[in-house]
Amino acid sequence: MAEALIIDGVTKSYGTEVVTLALRGIDLAVAAGEFIALTGPSGSGKSTLLNLIGLLDRPTTGRIHLDGTETGTLDAEGLARFRGRRIGFVFQFHHLLPEFTALENVMLPAFADEGRISEETRRTAVRLLEEVGLSDRADYKPSQLSGGQQQRVAIARALARSPALLLADEPTGNLDQESGDQVFRLLRRLNVERRITCVIVTHDDRLAERCDRNVHLVDGRVDFDKQVRGVG
Amino acid sequence: MIFEWHVARRFLREGRTQTTLILTGVAVGVGTIIFLSALITGLQESIIERTLGNQAHIVVRPAEDVPRAVGGNPEAAGGPRVIRPPQKIRAVQRWQQVAAALAAEPGVIAVAPTVNGPAFALRGDGTKAVAIRGLDPKGYSAIVDLEQRIVAGTLGITGFQAVIGVELAKNLGIVVGDKLRLLVGDGTTAIYTVNGLIDIGNKDLNERWVLIPLRAAQTLFGLEGGVSTIEVKVNEIFTAQAIAARMSQTTGLDAESWMTSNGQLLVGLRSQASSSIMIQTFVVLAVALGIASVLAVSVVQKSKEIGIMMAFGTSRAKILRIFLLQGGAVGLVGSLGGVLLGVGLGAFFAGLVRNPDGSSTFPVELRGALYLRAAAVATITGLLAAVIPARRAASLDPAVTIRG
Ligand SMILES: Nc1ncnc2c1ncn2[C@@H]1O[C@H](COP(=O)(O)OP(=O)(O)OP(=O)(O)O)[C@@H](O)[C@H]1O
Ligand SMILES: [Mg+2]
Numbered sequence A: 001m002a003e004a005l006i007i008d009g010v011t012k013s014y015g016t017e018v019v020t021l022a023l024r025g026i027d028l029a030v031a032a033g034e035f036i037a038l039t040g041p042s043g044s045g046k047s048t049l050l051n052l053i054g055l056l057d058r059p060t061t062g063r064i065h066l067d068g069t070e071t072g073t074l075d076a077e078g079l080a081r082f083r084g085r086r087i088g089f090v091f092q093f094h095h096l097l098p099e100f101t102a103l104e105n106v107m108l109p110a111f112a113d114e115g116r117i118s119e120e121t122r123r124t125a126v127r128l129l130e131e132v133g134l135s136d137r138a139d140y141k142p143s144q145l146s147g148g149q150q151q152r153v154a155i156a157r158a159l160a161r162s163p164a165l166l167l168a169d170e171p172t173g174n175l176d177q178e179s180g181d182q183v184f185r186l187l188r189r190l191n192v193e194r195r196i197t198c199v200i201v202t203h204d205d206r207l208a209e210r211c212d213r214n215v216h217l218v219d220g221r222v223d224f225d226k227q228v229r230g231v232g
Numbered sequence B: 001m002i003f004e005w006h007v008a009r010r011f012l013r014e015g016r017t018q019t020t021l022i023l024t025g026v027a028v029g030v031g032t033i034i035f036l037s038a039l040i041t042g043l044q045e046s047i048i049e050r051t052l053g054n055q056a057h058i059v060v061r062p063a064e065d066v067p068r069a070v071g072g073n074p075e076a077a078g079g080p081r082v083i084r085p086p087q088k089i090r091a092v093q094r095w096q097q098v099a100a101a102l103a104a105e106p107g108v109i110a111v112a113p114t115v116n117g118p119a120f121a122l123r124g125d126g127t128k129a130v131a132i133r134g135l136d137p138k139g140y141s142a143i144v145d146l147e148q149r150i151v152a153g154t155l156g157i158t159g160f161q162a163v164i165g166v167e168l169a170k171n172l173g174i175v176v177g178d179k180l181r182l183l184v185g186d187g188t189t190a191i192y193t194v195n196g197l198i199d200i201g202n203k204d205l206n207e208r209w210v211l212i213p214l215r216a217a218q219t220l221f222g223l224e225g226g227v228s229t230i231e232v233k234v235n236e237i238f239t240a241q242a243i244a245a246r247m248s249q250t251t252g253l254d255a256e257s258w259m260t261s262n263g264q265l266l267v268g269l270r271s272q273a274s275s276s277i278m279i280q281t282f283v284v285l286a287v288a289l290g291i292a293s294v295l296a297v298s299v300v301q302k303s304k305e306i307g308i309m310m311a312f313g314t315s316r317a318k319i320l321r322i323f324l325l326q327g328g329a330v331g332l333v334g335s336l337g338g339v340l341l342g343v344g345l346g347a348f349f350a351g352l353v354r355n356p357d358g359s360s361t362f363p364v365e366l367r368g369a370l371y372l373r374a375a376a377v378a379t380i381t382g383l384l385a386a387v388i389p390a391r392r393a394a395s396l397d398p399a400v401t402i403r404g
Helices: A046-053 A076-086 A102-114 A119-131 A147-159 A177-194 B002-014 B016-052 B095-104 B166-172 B203-208 B214-220 B237-251 B263-301 B303-311 B316-352 B368-385 B387-394 B398-403
Strands: A003-014 A020-031 A035-039 A061-066 A087-090 A165-169 A197-201 A213-218 A221-227 B058-061 B068-070 B081-083 B108-123 B126-135 B150-153 B161-165 B179-183 B189-198 B209-213 B229-234 B254-257
Touching (some): A020 A046, A020 A221, A035 A046, A046 A165, A046 A197, A076 B303, A076 B316, A102 A147, A147 A165, B016 B316, B016 B368, B095 B229, B108 B214, B161 B166, B161 B203, B166 B189, B166 B203, B179 B209, B237 B254, B263 B368, B303 B316, B303 B398, B316 B387
Parallel strands (some): A165 A197
Antiparallel strands (some): B058 B229, B108 B126, B150 B189
């Protein structure tokens, strides 16, 4: 299977005087369409790794290839464009823009990139809200939505540009078990139906068991990397 | 730019309290600037108009005779004595040619010859020192509009008719139609009929001016065919000084502009203008600081959202523009409110105290160009004030803001 993501000897350190080694050398290859759980104790470097994969930050050493592109060669504009078109993010605290409605939030990435809202963008956004079960909330502001609903809008937004890679940092961490389950099932379904590669950080072993593969970090290194049952 | 504009507008609209406060601040600032400028402009124009309402922009007269040394022998004890020639009314040589030359100078719109000299006005027991102004009322009206200053009788004077200042008339107990005897230095006297009274807008002049026909003055002062001064009006009042200098040079005569003869006034006007500019500068500075601080707070408040926008592919340049636009928009919209405020204040003050004739004692000059300038200044100020916050926003690290 084609490699969607190759991480090659990546380290990341923070600070200049007091240096924190957040990642101490990560090698990882992820096949297109894989659904990976990234687990590990707090401070083990999960978010750091996810941010590097998502091009929000650059590694201190090492290389990250996405879809065959060596991302270290891209300039800031190039990174922003790559992020916008190929990568979808979902964060623990959903982070919708409170000034915009659910539908507008889903349309923003395309709007930012294309400078206008095309009919196509609108149709896609409406369909995505339908897909995450929120067509009746399209015109609600985030503050009028529950946490689970907000997270589903955030997922719809992450998918708006049909990314090849979906990154989620504890997408269910802030939700009760039922909405958490709902969000997880949604991600799994999108992964299966659209063949989107997913990397999901979670503290929930029960959820990790339901992915294809579980990469476990401890202290900035891969502690274990195993195939799991892989049933949705 | 549409995306940036859309987001900027939404940010401003949703941050209602902050936006309202800063818009109010900008409006108050711009309103102050507009009102102040209008007031200062109005005051200055009315002062200048009052000053130039009774004098020519440039007065050309023969150069003063150079004092000459007498006594022949400088080695003699005490050195040479310097004697000024006796001051008599001296004529402009070949004044018709000079007047034509002056009229041809660029920037000059009118010239008129006058004969001016001292005299005594006698009536009954009363004697007053007066200033004779011999002029042709028709031709001279191109220099100073005397007609509108006539308060009794008419300006039309021929032969032995005169128009005199209202104070002089009061002092001598003269009404229109009365006779007045004029006595000049060499003992010549003449009797004139007072045909009109004039209020020149200056008590001193009102006590001294006696206007008689040019020809009559020539006779009175023994200047047959000659004139003592040529008075000039220019189209741009503040060019008078330069034009006068040029005239002195080309004619060899003494040309004095109103700016020289009213030096004090000019200094006053300049310092008024510069203090007004200083106040406006401080207002602009305060507005800029206000906008900058509101946007700086907004950047901090929205740092997470900025990070998210970056995460979904918004470039730093776009983030920068979103905040610049907010600054510009606050400046522009606030200045529209400021225009209304300034106009309102101006109208209020203008209506506050009125002269008996219904004109305002508060000469507030409100003009479209002033509004445009104020709006432009406010918009540019907003944009500039937004530079620092906007750069801060654009340099945020998305990984850090999203984590926080
Ligand atoms: N911007 C930063 N500056 C300094 N140190 C940082 C920074 N970001 C992360 N770190 C450090 O890097 C290490 C890894 O952090 P990271 O956030 O990746 O952990 P995590 O596995 O996501 O933890 P959690 O499960 O609590 O979210 C931590 O020791 C953290 O203190
Ligand atoms: Mg984390």
